[in-house]
Amino acid sequence: MKNENPNMEVPTKEIIGELEYSLFRIGAFRAGIELHLWGKIASGEDTAAKIADQEGWDLAGARILLDAMCSLKLLSKEGDHYNLVPESAFYLVPGKPTYLGDLLLYEYHWDGNGRFSDIIRTGKRPMKDEATSPDLVPVWIADYSRRWTRPECYFEMEKSLWQSLDIQPRDGLRVLDIACGPAPHSMELARQHPGVRLTWVDWEEVLQTAVKVAGDLGIAGQISLLPGDLWSVDYGEELYEIAYLGDVSHFFGQDENTLLFHKVHTALVSGGVIVINSVARREIEEKVWDGLWLYVATASGGLYDFGEYKSMLESAGFTNVEDINKGPIRAEKT
Ligand SMILES: C[S@@+](CC[C@H](N)C(=O)[O-])C[C@H]1O[C@@H](n2cnc3c(N)ncnc32)[C@H](O)[C@@H]1O
Numbered sequence: 001m002k003n004e005n006p007n008m009e010v011p012t013k014e015i016i017g018e019l020e021y022s023l024f025r026i027g028a029f030r031a032g033i034e035l036h037l038w039g040k041i042a043s044g045e046d047t048a049a050k051i052a053d054q055e056g057w058d059l060a061g062a063r064i065l066l067d068a069m070c071s072l073k074l075l076s077k078e079g080d081h082y083n084l085v086p087e088s089a090f091y092l093v094p095g096k097p098t099y100l101g102d103l104l105l106y107e108y109h110w111d112g113n114g115r116f117s118d119i120i121r122t123g124k125r126p127m128k129d130e131a132t133s134p135d136l137v138p139v140w141i142a143d144y145s146r147r148w149t150r151p152e153c154y155f156e157m158e159k160s161l162w163q164s165l166d167i168q169p170r171d172g173l174r175v176l177d178i179a180c181g182p183a184p185h186s187m188e189l190a191r192q193h194p195g196v197r198l199t200w201v202d203w204e205e206v207l208q209t210a211v212k213v214a215g216d217l218g219i220a221g222q223i224s225l226l227p228g229d230l231w232s233v234d235y236g237e238e239l240y241e242i243a244y245l246g247d248v249s250h251f252f253g254q255d256e257n258t259l260l261f262h263k264v265h266t267a268l269v270s271g272g273v274i275v276i277n278s279v280a281r282r283e284i285e286e287k288v289w290d291g292l293w294l295y296v297a298t299a300s301g302g303l304y305d306f307g308e309y310k311s312m313l314e315s316a317g318f319t320n321v322e323d324i325n326k327g328p329i330r331a332e333k334t
Pocket of ligand 1: 131132133137140178179180181182183184201202203206228229230231245246247248
């Protein structure tokens with residue numbers, strides 16, 4: 001067989017063994033979510049015996065699962081009693097607005113993962129619902145719920161984003177935020193100056209939830225909505241100084257992005273700026289996993305480098321395309 005040296009030392013099984021263990025860990029974590037384990041502890045069923053007794057579960061099974069969650073650092077143990085830790089109290093207790101269990105159980109993460117080989121063999125994408133389909137609205141809302149409970153935590157980050165782009169909030173600044181989601185980026189600009197006007201594009205239900213947060217922050221009067229599919233919604237002509245596209249361009253193929261950027265170009269005033277910020281451009285170790293996710297979850301999306309974005313933007317009519325510290329990209333309508 002190629003590359004097989006009969007004198008080589010037998011390699012350890014460490015990497016593969018680690019992966020095998022991850023399968024167990026993930027299986028146990030899934031069981032914990034499905035069984036609402038953290039909710040039971042929050043409601044006082046905090047020993048294996050109490051859970052087995054009140055829920056009718058197998059006692060040995062309840063104990064082994066609780067101990068496994070301690071090993072995952074999602075519970076702690078004192079004697080026979082199990083306690084929530086900050087992460088499980090915040091994210092894993094059903095009924096809380098920050099609960100992520102439904103999102104984690106979303107089938108992409110489970111049955112879908114078992115189908116990677118099919119997709120890779122055939123190239124038939126996406127795996128199930130296209131990541132930009134309205135069917136995913138409940139998934140997006142579940143993902144945003146934690147940001148909406150503590151929006152102020154995100155604003156500090158957003159402030160530095162606008163500073164790095166040299167965009168100052170000012171009277172009359174009109175910002176089009178496309179696929180805005182929880183809209184922390186544009187909301188931060190509006191919070192800084194009462195003269196900033198935002199126009200948000202996203203699915204109706206997503207917008208309504210974001211508007212409620214804007215109301216709590218006292219900036220709802222600065223916001224207009226363009227609900228619906230970002231491809232069919234009319235952005236108008238020469239209406240905005242800034243257009244922001246956060247974490248959405250990686251869902252589309254290069255031709256689609258060029259079309260979208262062209263539509264944005266029409267909507268901007270002369271001298272207007274488009275900002276593209278995509279998780280897939282940030283230098284992070286998980287880049288390869290972002291690539292796999294986009295491959296299975298979209299029909300044509302992917303990770304694009306600065307050169308590819310520059311070419312899409314220039315084809316759409318933009319100039320002065322700039323890479324800001326390998327993060328957001330800024331370009332102008334001149
Ligand atoms: C990854 S989130 C990004 C949210 C936000 N821009 C940010 O940077 O945090 C993608 C958003 O795009 C929206 N979206 C995806 N496809 C869309 C479409 N065809 N029409 C309108 N909104 C869409 C989703 O509803 C979701 O809120």
